[in-house]
Amino acid sequence: MSDIGTYSFKRAQVELDREELSRPSLSYWQDAWMRIRTNRRTLASLIVVVAMVVIAAVGPSIWRFEYDTQDLNQTSKPPWASRTMTVVEPYSPWLDRPEVTAWSSTSTPADIQVVGLPSIEYVRLTWLPVRSAVKYFVFRTIVDPEDGPLGLPLGTLVGASSNTYEDRIDLEARTYWYSVAATLTDGTTTATTTAIEVRAATTLAQAIESKWVEPDSDLQPGETLKTPWHPFGTDYLGRDMLARLMKGAQISLFIGIVAPLLFILLGVVYGSFAGFIGGKVDALLMRFADFVVALPFLLFMILFKLVFGIGAGESGILPMLVALVLLSWPAAARLVRGQILQIREEGYIDASRLLGTKTPRLILRHMIPNTMGVILVSFTFAVPSTIFTEAFLSFIGMGVEPPIPSWGSMCNDGRKTMETTPHELIFPAIFISITVLAFNILGDGLRDALDARMRSTE
């Protein structure tokens, strides 16, 4: 029996060609990317998100309008507003007012006439006064008053011989119905109404300054020019909405993406740690999370503003970010912990542990991917809700500092005039909606691509 020695054994031949992989091996992330690429919806939403980021990054620097350039002659203009402007003389007070040469033959002011060109610079009215008048009231409205109220009270003139009025307040290029009402000595009031078409106007100096015409232009008063188009209209100070939306994208996307990324990451780390360790540590950590959740956001927001010394003229975005990150993570932490508690009990975890997998690897490779669905859903929801938190702060007057816009603050400004100039609300709302939509679809796609459990179903 002693003959059997080492030499009696023959080394087995390894058949290499049998083990050959017919396709390249895919890592988790490579696989995920492949899935994203092949899903049209996910890809489209990814493109939208990237496009938004690009718009925010380069848009403001290439667009022809600045976000903070005001044009008080073109406030709250919708995109389809007329762009033609008449050149007028610079404004000078109305000194050569017409004398009273004739009186109205009835007890009503008669024959309302316009002096000069009625433009958004001024509308100068004159009429035949009433001998027995004590006071005149001048009104203006935007619908034919017929027999109803005369509209906006502009001014009161005392004395029977008052026969002129100059209106300069908030004039727009549209038809106005002007009424002159006379209160007589016997206390009765009667009025005459006339419709006046007011024209958009600018002075040559203004036009040159706004670069609508060449500096050596010889446009004469009365001639017209065309102003550049504001594709999304203008806001309440005549600023270009598109420029503001792009600038606002910087703020809203920054706060809307960076803050959730940070606080969800924080929450995932915290929650998975707590859920995995369990026991006393878990209880303690979760109590701390409860504590953070209950801190009043508003108060701490003000406090962070103070700590960061947000001075005048700064956007105030940093303290907002810090406040959001420090106070918003517990929700994600609770969610992830809940999931981890479940997963901890799964058989494959025990199996993996038996095979000697180290804890960090266990968490990273088995637990986190299995909670990815929930994490992504809460991220895609955290994006809009963070954008809204910023909007809410704008609503109560604590948002980003003007003149820097954010989508939320633009929505809030637009909300007030949603009946008369809806474009100021609709465009920022659309931007928010598109972004949110993109993030949601992207979130769905990512979940399908990253979530281990989802994959097994296919």
Next chain:
Amino acid sequence: MAEVSNEAVSNVIPGSGKQLLRYGLYAVVGFLVMLFALGQVAKCTGTRSSSIGAVDAATGTITLNLTQEPPQLDSTKATDQVSGMILGHVMEGLLRYDANDNLVAGVAETWSLTETDATFTLKQGLQWSNGAPITAHDFVFSWRKAVDPMTASQYAFILYFIENAREITSGEKPVESLGVTAVDDYTLQVRLIEPTPFFLSLTAFPTYFPINQAFYESTEGKYGANAEDLVYNGPFTIAQWVHNANVRLEKNQYYWNKDAVHLNVIDYAYILSDANAIINLFESGDIAQAGLNVELVDRALRNRWDIRQHVDGSVFFIEVNHREERLTSNYNLRKALQYVNDPSELVNKVIKLPGNLPGASIFPVWLQGVDGKFREEFPPTPLVTNHDKAREHYAMALEELGLDQITLVMLSGDNPSANKQSEYYQNKYAKVLGLELKLDRQIFKQRLQKMTDGDFDLVLAGWGPDYNDALTFGDLFTSWNENNRGRFNNPEVDRQVDIAKNSSDPQTRMEAFAKVQELLNEDVAILNNYERGSLYVLHPQVKGVARRSVGPDPDFAFAYIEDEGT
């Protein structure tokens, strides 16, 4: 998006749709039951705002809203506009304002005012709403309460015209030393420290309203906290006050002039501050009056509502910080800013609300002068906008300060109107002067704190009158006034105000104020912005509503409802 995949079907357990439907049905039933239960509970919260519409001629009721809950209705402590407005309906001072803003008899029957003495004879037989007689002692009691250091009233200063008032508040003298005596039940004597020709108008101010001592003491420190913790002597009583929800006034049957009161009920059924929400209530016929801001004007015009105008009496300006360490203490810089300033552009193109007047002076146009209006008798020298001169002065300022560029900080509130104005100025200063304006937007208390600490270069500020006399504006920029937050200091202004304060001759006083007006503009104490006016819509059947600059506003005390169709 609507791609149908077979894979979806395989993901579904058969029959689950039906099961879900059943659950849905349970849920709806459960929901309805719960809704009913919640409704019952909600009724128990004591709140009620189901209303019968804006006006009801049959019951003489009008329904309105408040913009905020009155913090409390103790007249000695009230500071805000809403409390003042309600108190003006349910209380009455020695004198009161009528619908045309004239001072008329209130509790007092007759009165006399000399340089430093005032005597009031009260009407006899007047009663509080609990039947107790109204006497001169009620005034002595409330005035003493108002200056009592224990009360710590923020409006104690409004009584400082009375002898020893200031000393009492600072704890130097006992409250009994206040210069007011009830000679008998119906005679009240007041000793003033200086000629106060406008003292009569002060007696219409809420802090001067009477309080019944016996009742006050019976409330054990809760006076003014609830409807039942108050006793009334005005045209109305508070019948119901559900905190934060509604305040319901009913006609006071004990009021001496109750025949002049036509309404039976004024129901402040809503407490709402959002301007759009308020106008929605008006449009749906729930309230009889609503304020209009610039965003809502077109909507009101389209609806053909009855729009009215009202001058609320306040003056708005940019207060400049004159402290030495600030760049704005440089005269040329201030002058440059003044030459840029264009109040008429601000009003016409930024504020855009008719009724607002371009500012020209710290004294508003409605103030009384010697015989007519002060501003007509003493028109301020017009300040002209001139960009070239502005640049000249700016260049001089740069040189004097040894700077290439100036950056200033403008403090402002957080309301939309302040935003608009500060953004306008930021753009304007940059465009005309190349000056960088940083905006410092702060919420209410923080802004006031910064103003008090002098932590600003420019601040959007305003001033509302406390009483109907030029002095309420005139002494604002004296060196001793704590409201002079920019610490403007001009000895000549101080001297002129002293002259005005020590005289009861209208001519002397108004001339002194005219000099103050000129000095403030010359020295650029402030940059004038605008005098505030407001627009509001009123239900066409409601008549006789008094809107005023000084005193309770809006005043529905003597309003009435016209029959429909007339």
Next chain:
Amino acid sequence: MVWYTVKRLIQGIITVWFIATATFWAMHQVPGDPFIGEKAVSPEVEANLKARWGLDKPAYEQYAIFLVNMARGDFGISFTQESRSVNEIIQERFPVSAILGILAIVFAGLGGVLYGALTALYRNQWPDVIIILLVIIGISVPSFVFASVGQLVLVTINQILGFTLLPVAGWGDVAHMLVPALVLGLGTMAFLTRLMRSSMLEIVSADFIRTARSKGVPAAQVFSRHQLRNAVLPVITVLGPSVASITTGGFVVENIFGIPGLGQSFVLAVQQSDYGVIMGTTVFYGAFLVLMVIIVDLLYAWIDPRVRLE
């Protein structure tokens, strides 16, 4: 179970104490005090005011006094509504917020679970697409816009009908709450729908579903006992904290619909530096939230037997 609950409650009290301390400290760091007003207050009066509220004492002493009073459940008097105690204000306002909040949560919870389940069942078919679109609208428009638009729609409906179907603003009846509660719950509803959908999809392929079905459990029972029950789990986790935030934090909705709730009171208190109301509300809110979290954890253990308490 009982011991666990008691332990959690004790921990909760400690958490609340932490919250109170942090808020107290934060509040005193923020500049601006309650007594500063549009019209300057003379130094004498300011001193009197500070003395009345004990603000003239050093901070640690104020803190000690506050703690002692808090232990007795007393938060003192409001700084802005001087004659009323903070407790009174919370007692008045919380039920209003709670009623509105409960309704909103019910809207959100029922809607979320129902829609979520629906979309999962009809994945990629038209009910899914429609609901998801609605959800997107629900989450992509800020609540203040929703509230404003909702109110305007009410005005228009009432005008067309010629009578008041639902009041535009105010409080007191079921009719007053429906629209505000819907607006308030909308965001959460959308969130829950998506959460529900995703967890439904995950669970349908789980082993225990397969097991249950292969051993012949009726499909309907598998759906309701196994799939739905398991899918609801993450929803409940999220619902806990949002119950508290919805019932107390509806500032926007309360502000626009004129509802006298706690959210409005708190924002105003912060703006006005009303220390009493800030502290009272924060501690109350904190306690409420901690309680909700405890309840959710208990509920979690009850629904999912795999989760062991401890």
